[in-house]
Amino acid sequence: MNALEIRNLVKRFGGLTATNDLSFDLAQGESLGLIGPNGAGKTTVFSQIMGELRQTSGTITFMGEEISTLSTPDRIAKGVSRTYQVPRPFADLSVRENIRVGLMPDSLRAMIFGTGDTAREGEIAQSVGFATADLDRPATELAMGDLRKLEFARTLATGAKVLLLDEVFAGLTTGEIAMIAELIQDLRQRGFTFLMVSHDLPAMEPLIDRAIAIERGTLLANGSFKEVLADHAVRASYLGEG
């Protein structure tokens, strides 16, 4: 069973077609790169998978169950979650409290009367590379690399097994890119499934099993990273060749 199956996905904003009859699969445990030039519609695909944008037509199936009409919290409860191009931390909350929000059940009663799992908060923080001393640091004090880690931690806290990573290396230094790449490799070994967007192709290449390329929401190529980059249409649109 595939983790994700996207079929004939179309998204129109008035006269603009942002996603154009797009279909692809993501196998469980696979890491798939989604590449394309600026404005190709990569983030729009993510937003549709997460239910933040409702598709004009087409279907999205997650672990064999169609989720096209579910709300974002319901999709996250099924096990899919995303990170954003620009990290969106809860600035005045500590690292621990940011992770706590991800761990919360979507139930008022449980949120009021239930007890939190501080041990689990610490475990998740450590699993993405935070030290114990970092747990009470406010998010405002974190550098960009740590904010990315925090976003990973909050995403993992939701219990997601399929992670959509949007421009995961944007704004990072060389050292931070290596740190995040190592984290992704670690998560891959632990069985997580990834759909990943990045303009940093050299950094992304070792982290993916396969790639798809889109332009103006239309699928251009689907195959190994090398095959996709060698594709004539991809080179023309993405690399400006030919």
Added chain:
Amino acid sequence: MNLRPHHFLLWAAFIALMFAMPQFVGNGTLRTMIFACYLAIFAISWDILSGRTGYISFGHPFLVGIGAYTTAILTRRYGFPVEASIPLAVLFTMIGGLIVLLPALRIKGSYFALVTLAVMELMYQLVPVVRPDLTGGTRGISRLPALTRGAENGYYLAAGLMLAIALFAWLLMRTRLGTALWAIGMNEESVRGSGLSTTRLKSFAFLVSAAIAGLGGAFYAHYLGTITPRAFFDINVLFQIIVAVLIGGAGTILGPIIGAFFMVFMLEWLRPFLPGQERFFVYGLIALLLYMYQPKGIMAIIDSGWAKLRGART
């Protein structure tokens, strides 16, 4: 919830201090404190919704007014006992708020604020003309049954109500729900992206906020004995509530209480020097300067002073 012994000690000390007040101050000061207690209740109510989630409500007097008018109409027009009219006032405030203001939670920022302001102004215009036989028109309703006799008893009732509401709000905000509401104010999309239904959370915050506003409005109406549209559905009431929260410190429980007492007493202290409306100008100026100095309010000044003190000791 992570409650520690010093939390209970601090609350016990605060409650003891409030209840010892009548031994140290005269009836005039007690009456001023009663107004401060009711303003603090309205400010806590506003803060639960707006201070936490960032949805700035300009229509809060509308909720306070529903509570006040409901209990006034039920007791004076229909002969309900106060024991029944006040719970019904809370219920009506929640229902009225749900019908009128809850849909507005779908819009954000200044649009939400403007819609809530429009609702309050609409109420001010409608109350005098729709069923004036019930609402008393522009003259309002007078001779409401009193809940207490004398300044001291009135103070104990107002302070007890304020402390009970403050303790309830404090306990609620220390739960994970409080953290989630706080997180909505920082980044609502990220809360939704963490798998939480923000509509449900905001609705809950709104209902709690409305219930407290209605409860405070109902008790306040019986304390005043007379209510008029201008006393509740008025922009000045709104400003007093918001300024109390901002001066004291939004997103805290003690902040709105401190802000309310600060404001009410400052106006009283200015009265002998500036008996006219000029004192509102001076009061506005002081509030503005304080806000410019520390936008997070008096609580932030206290917190930073406390941190410095602890730092100096270690």
